Amino acid sequence: MTYFKIFIVFCFSQVIILNAGAQTINDYPQDKKTIEDGKALFTQNCSSCHSFTQRGIGPDLSGVTTELTKPALLRFIRNSQSVIEGGNPRGIKLLQEYKVPMPSFEALSNDQMGAILAYVNTYRTKDESATINKFGLAIKDPIPQRIKKSGLTLELEEITTANPSADKIPLARINQMRVLPGKKERSFIEDLRGKLYELKDRQLTEVMDISKQMPSFISVPGYATGFGSFAFHPNFYKNGLLYTIHSEKPRSAPSDFAYPDSIPVLIQCVLTEWKINDPKSGKFEGKSRELLRIDMPTVIHSMQEIVFNPLARPKDSDYGLLYLTLGDGGSAEAGFSFLCNTNTQIRASVLRIDPKGNNSKNGKYGIPAINPFASDNDDKTLGEVFARGFRNPNRVAWTPEGKMLISDIGLNSIEELNLIQAGADYGWPQREGTFFLNSKGKMNKVYALQPDESNFKFVYPLAQFDHDEGNAISGGYVYQGNIEQLKNKYIFGDVTTGRVFYIENEAITSEKPAEILEFDLLFKGVPSTFRDITASRRADLRFGLGANKQFYLFTKTDGKIWKVTGCKSL
Structure with missing residues (x-):
């Protein structure tokens, strides 16, 4: 999901399982200092997965301290897996539901755990009113058809292991690969922790560390917090321009897209241009210039990717224009859907800007005249917006024919792959996949589309799968290398389970949904899965294109990088 130290399902992802039927109201500290300390710890360690209004990666925590004893909650925080391995039946059930257990948090002191619980205890009442609605029955299994095996097996060769940037999982938060x-x-x-590496001769060599150059840089909390993405200008060897996005502490500097003070700011997302002194060097040094800064109300779904259209040539109108995928910042789940539900808002959008222009409000970048809302004579719409309606648009790719694809990580039900049209609305937070979502109430259920659906003009996914199959789509690319059986297949997967899928390039059309098929995997000649290889319930799978059209898969959990070397038919 959001899709971000791993807090896969931190503090409480299955706390409601421990003592079924327990209704003890525990004696928690009530003093202001303890509760404020607990709030700060919760924000730092738990808010990526939990809130008190919605289910997310973990359950809604409102009322949990009235349902379970304090000792039971503390046991789970210390070591959830030992509780589950002890055979707790509801624990096993929720592990199946959420797909991943949380790691042990024995490093937290008793006082810290107690403070977190004191804060959680301030949300003693579970609000059920929003579950009553006029939209009909919630759909229990949105997509009953299972993804089929393709009969094809990817052969993977281990290339290298990234240098650990932490001593706990995820060992190396390797997140994105680019070809220059x-x-x-x-x-x-x-x-994500700040370093940029060059992959050469099966070795990773550090070329830049932006965490040392940005005083307010942060890489926690959140699965995607930190050094999120980078893009070389298509004329990089001549102009030396490199672009990066990263996270900073709240209120590190004035935001270009702020909101009322009554709404919290938990993180700022920053787009930076770097002028590299020697583009051919093995070390990137130079001056930086901030282009854009955006406030976010939670630590999830912020800036995800920046990329130039790799097919654009100097005379094309798209040449040199930078695309930026921007999630909703968790605003919908936090009850602030008005921050992300129209093209008058910057969040939940894909932006297209001219980094060398200056006609934006802050004067630091340009708004291309060809953008769909740049010349609509409406002062309220944002000219930067290229398309909107995305919760967590994590990856962008282009087909050989020039079609733009974006994978969008869903909340509780649907994962999407979208074929992008300029100016289109892809539905979030009113839709998840081809289903209705009650954005003003509980968002953990989806419903059939309502009779007035045609009034909204939403664009539906090219392909989608539900959470019986995986939890968070990991976007990929159309294979254009030398392995014949893989040519013209868009290869992608699921972050959590590590499953690898594909759709045929010829099926990438707006006429009908594309069929998703699954690969089997061979690791150094041995059949296995990424969950087994990483020895983790969360594989944290990503895809990358390397030099000479080589296709890579890599996992944050263990930092290993694998290259696709072949494909076999069963």
Whole structure:
């Protein structure tokens, strides 16, 4: 999901399972200092997965301290897996529901755990009123058809292991791979904790560390917090322009897109341009210039990717324009859907800007005249917006024919792959996949589309799968390498389970949904799965393109990078 130290389902992802039927009201501290300390700890360690209004990666925690004893809650925080391994039946059931257990948090002191619970205890009442609605019965299994095996097996070769940037899982938060075109192509990969590496001769060499150059840089909390993405200008070897996005502490500097003070700011997202002194060097040094800064109300779904259209040439109107995928910042789940539900808001959108222009409100970047809302004569719409209606648009790709694809991570029900049209609305937070979502109430259920659906003009996914199959789509690319059986397949997968899927390039059309098929996997000749290889319920799978059209898969959990070397038919 959001899709972000791993707090896979932190503090409480299955706390409601421990003592079924327990209704003890425990004696928690009531003093202001303890509760404020607990709130700060909760925000730092738990808010990526939990709230008190909605289910997310973990359950809604409102009322949990009235349902369970304090000792039971503390046991779970200390070591959830030992509780589950002890055979607790509801624990096993919720592990199946949420797919991943949370890690042990024995490093937290008793006082810290107690403070967190004191804060949680201030939300003693579970609000059920929003579950009563006029939208009909919730759909228990949105997509009953299962993803079929394709009969194809990917052969994977281990290339290297990224340098650990922490001593706990995820060991290396390797997140994105890019190719720098030129006479000799170069491959780069970044770690969310701040470092940019060059992949050469099966070795990763650090070329830049933005965490040391940005005083307010942060890489926690949140699954995607930190150094999120990078993009080389298509004329990089001549102009030396490199672009990055990263996270900073709230209120580190004035935001270009703020909101009322009554709404919290938990993180700022920053887009930066770097002028590299020597683009051919193995070390990137130079000056930086901030282009854009955006406030977010939670630590999830912030800036996800920046990318230039790799097919655009100097005479094309799209050449040199930078795309930026921007999640809703958790605003919908936090009850602030008005921050992300129209094209008058920057969040939940894909932006297209001219980094060398200056006609934006802050004067630091340009708004291309060809953008769909740039010349609509409406002062309220944002000219930066290229398309909107995304919860967590995590990856962008183009087909060989120039079609733009974006994968969008859903909340509780549906994962999407979208075929992008300029100016289109993809539905979030009113829709999840091809289903109705009650954005003003509980969002953990989806419903059939309502009779007035045609009034809204939403665009539906090219392909989708529900949470019987996985929890968070991991976007990929159309294979264009030398393995014949893989050519013209858009290869992607699921972050959590590590399953690898594909759709045929010829099925990428707005006429009908594309069929998703699944690969089997061979690791150094041995059949296995990414969950087994990483020895983790959360594989944290990503995809990348390297030099010479090589196709890579890598996992944050263990930092290993795998190259696709072949494909076999069963």
